[in-house]
Amino acid sequence: xxxxxxxxxxxxxxxxxxxxxxxxxxxxxxxxxxxxxxxxxxxxxxxxxxxxxxxxxxxxxxxxxxxxxxxxxxxxxxxxxxxxxxxxxxxxxxxxxxxxxxxxxxxxxxxxxxxxxxxxxxxxxxxxxxxxxxxxxxxxxxxxxxxxxxxxxxxxxxxxxxxxxxxxxxxxxxxxxxxxxxxxxxxxxxxxxxxxxxxxxxxxxxxxxxxxxxxxxxxxxxxxxxxxxxxxxxxxxxxxxxxxxxxxxxxxxxxxxxxxxxxxxxxxxxxxxxxxxxxxxxxxxxxxxxxxxxxxxxxxxxxxxxxxxxxxxxxxxxxxxxxxxxxxxxxxxxxxxxxxxxxxxxxxxxxxxxxxxxxxxxxxxxxxxxxxxxxxxxxxxxxxxxxxxxxxxxxxxxxxxxxxxxxxxxxxxxxxxxxxxxxxxxxxxxxxxxxxxxxxxxxxxxxxxxxxxxxxxxxxxxxxxxxxxxxxxxxxxxxxxxxxxxxxxxxxxxxxxxxxxxxxxxxxxxxxxxxxxxxxxxxxxxxxxxxxxxxxxxxxxxxxxxxxxxxxxxxxxxxxxxx
Amino acid sequence: xxxxxxxxxxxxxxxxxxxxxxxxxxxxxxxxxxxxxxxxxxxxxxxxxxxxxxxxxxxxxxxxxxxxxxxxxxxxxxxxxxxxxxxxxxxxxxxxxxxxxxxxxxxxxxxxxxxxxxxxxxxxxxxxxxxxxxxxxxxxxxxxxxxxxxxxxxxxxxxxxxxxxxxxxxxxxxxxxxxxxxxxxxxxxxxxxxxxxxxxxxxxxxxxxxxxxxxxxxxxxxxxxxxxxxxxxxxxxxxxxxxxxxxxxxxxxxxxxxxxxxxxxxxxxxxxxxxxxxxxxxxxxxxxxxxxxxxxxxxxxxxxxxxxxxxxxxxxxxxxxxxxxxxxxxxxxxxxxxxxx
Numbered sequence: 095x096x097x098x099x100x101x102x103x104x105x106x107x108x109x110x111x112x113x114x115x116x117x118x119x120x121x122x123x124x125x126x127x128x129x130x131x132x133x134x135x136x137x138x139x140x141x142x143x144x145x146x147x148x149x150x151x152x153x154x155x156x157x158x159x160x161x162x163x164x165x166x167x168x169x170x171x172x173x174x175x176x177x178x179x180x181x182x183x184x185x186x187x188x189x190x191x192x193x194x195x196x197x198x199x200x201x202x203x204x205x206x207x208x209x210x211x212x213x214x215x216x217x218x219x220x221x222x223x224x225x226x227x228x229x230x231x232x233x234x235x236x237x238x239x240x241x242x243x244x245x246x247x248x249x250x251x252x253x254x255x256x257x258x259x260x261x262x263x264x265x266x267x268x269x270x271x272x273x274x275x276x277x278x279x280x281x282x283x284x285x286x287x288x289x290x291x292x293x294x295x296x297x298x299x300x301x302x303x304x305x306x307x308x309x310x311x312x313x314x315x316x317x318x319x320x321x322x323x324x325x326x327x328x329x330x331x332x333x334x335x336x337x338x339x340x341x342x343x344x345x346x347x348x349x350x351x352x353x354x355x356x357x358x359x360x361x362x363x364x365x366x367x368x369x370x371x372x373x374x375x376x377x378x379x380x381x382x383x384x385x386x387x388x389x390x391x392x393x394x395x396x397x398x399x400x401x402x403x404x405x406x407x408x409x410x411x412x413x414x415x416x417x418x419x420x421x422x423x424x425x426x427x428x429x430x431x432x433x434x435x436x437x438x439x440x441x442x443x444x445x446x447x448x449x450x451x452x453x454x455x456x457x458x459x460x461x462x463x464x465x466x467x468x469x470x471x472x473x474x475x476x477x478x479x480x481x482x483x484x485x486x487x488x489x490x491x492x493x494x495x496x497x498x499x500x501x502x503x504x505x506x507x508x509x510x511x512x513x514x515x516x517x518x519x520x521x522x523x524x525x526x527x528x529x530x531x532x533x534x535x536x537x538x539x540x541x542x543x544x545x546x547x548x549x550x551x552x553x554x555x556x557x558x559x560x561x562x563x564x565x566x567x568x569x570x571x572x573x574x575x576x577x578x579x580x581x582x583x584x585x586x587x588x589x590x591x592x593x594x595x596x597x598x599x600x601x602x603x604x605x606x607x608x609x610x611x612x613x614x615x616x617x618x619x620x621x622x623x624x625x626x627x628x629x630x631x632x633x634x635x636x637x638x639x640x641x642x643x644x645x646x647x648x649x650x651x652x653x654x655x656x657x
Numbered sequence: 658x659x660x661x662x663x664x665x666x667x668x669x670x671x672x673x674x675x676x677x678x679x680x681x682x683x684x685x686x687x688x689x690x691x692x693x694x695x696x697x698x699x700x701x702x703x704x705x706x707x708x709x710x711x712x713x714x715x716x717x718x719x720x721x722x723x724x725x726x727x728x729x730x731x732x733x734x735x736x737x738x739x740x741x742x743x744x745x746x747x748x749x750x751x752x753x754x755x756x757x758x759x760x761x762x763x764x765x766x767x768x769x770x771x772x773x774x775x776x777x778x779x780x781x782x783x784x785x786x787x788x789x790x791x792x793x794x795x796x797x798x799x800x801x802x803x804x805x806x807x808x809x810x811x812x813x814x815x816x817x818x819x820x821x822x823x824x825x826x827x828x829x830x831x832x833x834x835x836x837x838x839x840x841x842x843x844x845x846x847x848x849x850x851x852x853x854x855x856x857x858x859x860x861x862x863x864x865x866x867x868x869x870x871x872x873x874x875x876x877x878x879x880x881x882x883x884x885x886x887x888x889x890x891x892x893x894x895x896x897x898x899x900x901x902x903x904x905x906x907x908x909x910x911x912x913x914x915x916x917x918x919x920x921x922x923x924x925x926x927x928x929x930x931x932x933x934x935x936x937x938x939x940x941x942x943x944x945x946x947x948x949x950x951x952x953x954x955x956x957x958x959x960x961x962x963x964x965x966x967x968x969x970x971x972x973x974x975x976x977x978x979x980x981x982x983x984x985x986x987x988x989x990x991x992x993x994x995x996x997x998x
Contacts, residue, residue, distance in 0.1 A: 156993060222827065224881035245866065328866050330997035343835060344736040345986075427879070427899055449709055450726040516744035524746040606741060606748055607698065607727035618729060621836060622705060623873030625880075 115477050116488075119495040122535045126510030127502065130359075133513050134352035147353035157354065160332040164316055164358075167251060167333055172312035174255035178407055179262025179311075180304050185400050186263075187270040188296065190390040192401055200408040205260035206639050207412070208596035208613065209253065210320025211632045213244075214620060215415030216253050217324065218422055218629075220244035226418065245329040254321050256411040258314050262307030269303030270296070275389075288391055302372045309369040313362055317503035319599035320613070324620060334358055335505050335599060342603055348513065355506040362501040416636070422629030441630040452631060454608070455615040458526060462611060463594035466533040470541040471587040475579070478545035483554065496542040499535050504600035508532055512604060526609040532600040537590040544589050548582020581650060588646050592639060691929035692721040698927070699724060699934065700738065700749040702731040702838060702917065703795070704872050704892065707950050714946055715937050722930045730870050731756045731838030731917075738922075742768065747924035750931040751938075753794060755838030755871075755889075755917040758981035760791040763920065770921040772932055774939035776956065783968060784916065784955035787978075791920035794938060795952040797889040798912035798971055799843035802875060805902040807884045814885060817851050817908045821859035829865040830874045830883035833998070835989050839871035839889040839915045844988055845981055846913020846974040854991055861995045878903050889915055894951030894965075907971065914973040 135143045151157055185191045186198060219227050220242045228240040243249060277299070281291045319335045326333055332340065334354065341351035393400055426438045445452040477496055481489040499507070511532055516523035522531065552575055560570040598613040605614050612635055619628045691697075701708045705728045712724040729737070731754035741748050752763070763769050764787070773789040780786075784793035801820070803813045807828075814820055820829065834841040848854070866883055868874060874886035875893045879901035890912075896903045919938060921931045937943055944956040953961075953968055961967075 159997075221880075221882045223883065327998045328868060330867055332998060340835075342736070342740075343732065343989075344739055346736070346740065427901060448713075449705065450712065451705075451728060518745065521744060521746075523744045524741060524748060606737060606746075607700070607725075608748065618733075619705075621730065621869035621873075622728075623868060623870055623876040624705060625876060627705075 115473065115480065116492060116495075118473065119477070119492060119538075122531065122538065123495050123498050123502075126507055126514050126535070128510075129514045130352050130355065130506065130510035133349055133509065134356060136349055138347070138349045147349045148356075150347075150350050151354040157337060160334050160337040161357070163247070163326070163331055164334040167247065167254075167322070168312045168316040170251040171254045171258055171315035172308040174251060175259040175262045175311035176304055176308050178255060178259035179307060180266045180300070182259075182404055182407065183263045183266035183270060184292070184296065184300070185393075185404065187267050188391055189393050189400070190397070191393065191404070192397060193404075197404050197408065200412050201260050201263050202643060203640060204257055204408070204411040205264070206592055206643055207257055207415075207636060208320065208598070209257040209318060210324060210598060210613070210617065211419065211596075211636065212253050212257050212411070212415050213250075213321040213324040214616070214628055214632060215418040215422075216244045216249070218418040218625070219414055220249065227414075245325055247326070247329070247331070249329070250322060250325045251315075253325065254315050254318065255311075256407075256415075258311040259407075259411075261310045261314070262304065265303045265307040265310070266300055269300050273299050279389075292391075306369050306372050309365045309372075313365055316358065316361065317505065317599060319505055319602055320617060323617065335503070338505050338509070339602060348509065352509050352513075355503070355509055358503050359501070359506055362503060366501045419629045419632050419636070422625050423633045425626055425629075427626075441626040442634070445627050445630045445634070449627065451610060451618070452612075452615050452627065455610045455612045456634075458608075458610060459595055459612040462526060462530055462533065463591045466530060466537065466594050467587045467591035470534055470537050470590045471545070471583050474538060474541035474545045474586060475583050478542055478549050479579075482546065482549050493542070493546075497539045499537075500539040502535075504532070504536055504597070505603065507535060508600055508603040511535075523604065524606050524609075528604050529601050529609050529611065532604060533594050533597060536597070536600055537594065540589050540593075541586045544586035545579075545582055548579055548585065551582075552578040585646075585650055588642065588650075592642060595639060596635060687929045687932055688720070691927070691933045694722070694927035694930040696723040696725055696927060697750045697930040697934040698727065698748065699751045699753065700727050700729070700734045701751075701753040702729065702734055702755050703753065703947075704728075704895075704950075707895075707947070710946055711938070711943050714943055715934060718937070720933065722933060724934060730836035731759070732834075732836050732841070735759045735762075738763075738768075742766075747922055747926060749922055750925040750927050751919065751921055751934055753917060753919040755915055756841050756981065756985070757838075757916055757918055757976070757978040758985050759838070760787065760918050760920055761978050761982045763922075764790050768923055770923045770925065770928065770931075772921050772935060775936045776939060779957060780939075780955035781957050783914075783953070791918040792935075792939065793916045793955060794919040795891075795947050795954055796914055796916045796968075797839070797891040797952055798907070798914055798973060799839065799846060799887065800890045800893065800912060801885065801887055801906040801908055802878050802893040802903055803885045803906065804878045804881055804883070805904050807881060810904070813904070813906060815906060815909065817847060817910050818856070820885065820887070821856065821863055823863070825863055825885050827864045828884040829860070829863050830877045830886040831860070831865040831867055831996075832871045832874055832888060833867060833869050834992050836869040837871040838917065839892075840887075841985065841988060842915040842976050842981065843887065843889075843913045844992070845984060846911075846915075846976045850910045850974065854995070857991070857995050861997075865996075867996055867998055875901075875903060891951035898951075907966075909972075911972045911974040914975055916976075 134147055135145065137144050138147070152161070182197065182201070186194050191197070217225070219225050222228060222240040222243040222245065225240065225244065228242065231237065231241040244253070278291050278295050281295050286294070317335060319339065322333045323336050323339070327336060338351050338354055341347045341354065423441055424437050424439070426436045426440070446456065447453065474496060477492050481493045511528055512523060514520065515528050515531070522528035556574050557570045560574045565573065596613050597611070598617060601611055601614055602617070605611070612631060616628055616631050619631070699712065703711070708726055708728050712726045715724040727749070734752065734754050735756065738749060738752060760769070769790045771789045773786060774792060777786060777792060783796060786792040801814055801817070814822070832840045834844055866877065868877065871888045871892050874883065874888040875896040877883040878886050879896050890905060893903055893905045897905065919935065921928065921935060925931045939956055941956060941958045944954045944959045947954050948959040948961050951962070951965065
């Protein structure tokens, strides 16, 4: 039966679906961007256009520093993430490293840990005077100076890398897993040693994924707000994201902020374009399918060194920080030190039941994440379906629009959204809906990618087969496509729900009293110095996240966060 | 005819007098409407646990009105109210910050409702109101604090001018005037007695840890992350009471006196609830909660803790609202220049 006929009846509904989806996407993606661009060239509080915003933004000495800082920060994070992530991926996928499952699990935990919680934990661990590690170091060595001052550019780079290396790990691991082993086998048969094989065969094959990972880690650091706000500001320097946030302080300079945000946008667009070229159309999801497994490289006595290395990284990323947060959450008072008397569940009680702001934030966050995830999954499910079945021309435009928000940093998107939706009749500012729009826009790409990947496993022939056997279109869709695609939808839902729980940079400019989310409250509590409450909320957030990941991996199997 | 006019006049007079009298006392009609409104939204820069205590105290009175607390730094609150106003929104009923110039800004933009809490005529003179548009809710002097385990009492700084000493390099904590009204007021009050911005330039060279809220330095001191810091006295007082190793120094050059005002917004969504709440804030119970935690308050009926020095014993440096309004921007800019953030 000709392929076109399968879409026959649905063509009637398809144009409406296409138009509606396109309209929604246009509003979500194009509107804030367009308004942002206009704002950057508008005369503040006046009419007409001007370039003075750019002059103010980049010509003023104090605003130039953060540009350099952001570049240094992002580049270093990218490099450190590769140094940590790529070898670990190789070890886990290509060698006989002991404890692989533990490494994979803990790396996923690092992947879903928000870096601002890592930053909080490291203030407890590595504050120059009272940080637990520094106190220990001083006690052991008798030195005056601390081992490590977390309030520094180095500290910021270090902490951020601990939570961005998993991206490199996942990408490299996926590439290595998908690459057939015959080339390496051939090299080994021809007599090449382990190292030579790795250097001349494995590395070049994995290079696109590694560079792709570098780019993503770079981008993530470039657009991060929480960790820099917590570590850089006390160290007395700004990066571009915190500077944009500072532009919103009274009296607000929204136009200058918009101009200042332009390089972030351009760099993001450029890098993502480069990354797609490198990795082909697969973007940053896992490459499908598993090639024949290669016999693992035997590490011999190096096993334990490798194990120790991985263990150290994961101790630094998970073990120590989680412990520090737990200690903060269970402590009665910071100054009381270590003792069983200093343990209490009171802080959890405060944040869940007694403090108004935290209570409201918990409810807001759960509601927001649920609604965003549901809508994103459904909307992108529909768009992916329309795009992939090529039901209509112009489907590629839809796909492009769906992926475009990847290149728009959350804080930059917020500027556009603030300007777009803070005047009647479109007055969303002041309600939680503006934050919902920000989240939905930001997570369209991840939902689309997940749905797209899921749909690829549901070949149109399956539906055709059902129809040949007598099922009508709808039954074929219901009984064949939906069950297979359903898992993909759930995956997409989770992939949006999880990061929504901890999203900060998109909401930091847009929140008002009623629309605070947990990440924002953690940040405001941090500004106030309320350690115990910050730690308690942080532990709750982490607990929920990890629980969901565990449940998802159980039921969705290795398809979820596949490594 | 004249008789009727006279009666009309008298009735009118009585009504007017009644209204005026009711404007300064909790009035059953206001209370009724307040109950219907159901809640009051308080944007407050008072420390979170203390603010929550006050809010809970109000809720305990079971007046049928719920206090909804939104706590943030003074400058953040101001930013939010202005940002919301620019979108035509008024989400807060009662605003309370520690930067008195905010209230001049609000008043000049016509954003405040005139309301004097009950008993205002008996408040101590240090806590003036401004024509009933705002009333000072609490006051605290700006002081130095230090960690008693790391710093012996003999070595502790005694004067403001001791802080730029190289001895405190890397051990100093300072909060941010772009967040905290307490710090903004403190800096403005100090500038004339420490020799201007050169003092802060020297302080910046001592590599201070820059935090945001005035609530944070006491925490950093208690934890030993900093040895010496500056902040409002009441922030430190609470840590001392908890038994943390923190002590307060009242420097001899003088103490900037930080007054934190409270006002009702003109377009408040729950205006009557706001009035009832404001009466509560200045009433003995709430004022006692504040005084117990180390604040100085307007209501003369409170009993201060035994270890609090009476205000008149302290060498206070007053900061005038008009001067704050003029120099707010300058202070933020200079701080950014000198401290980098």
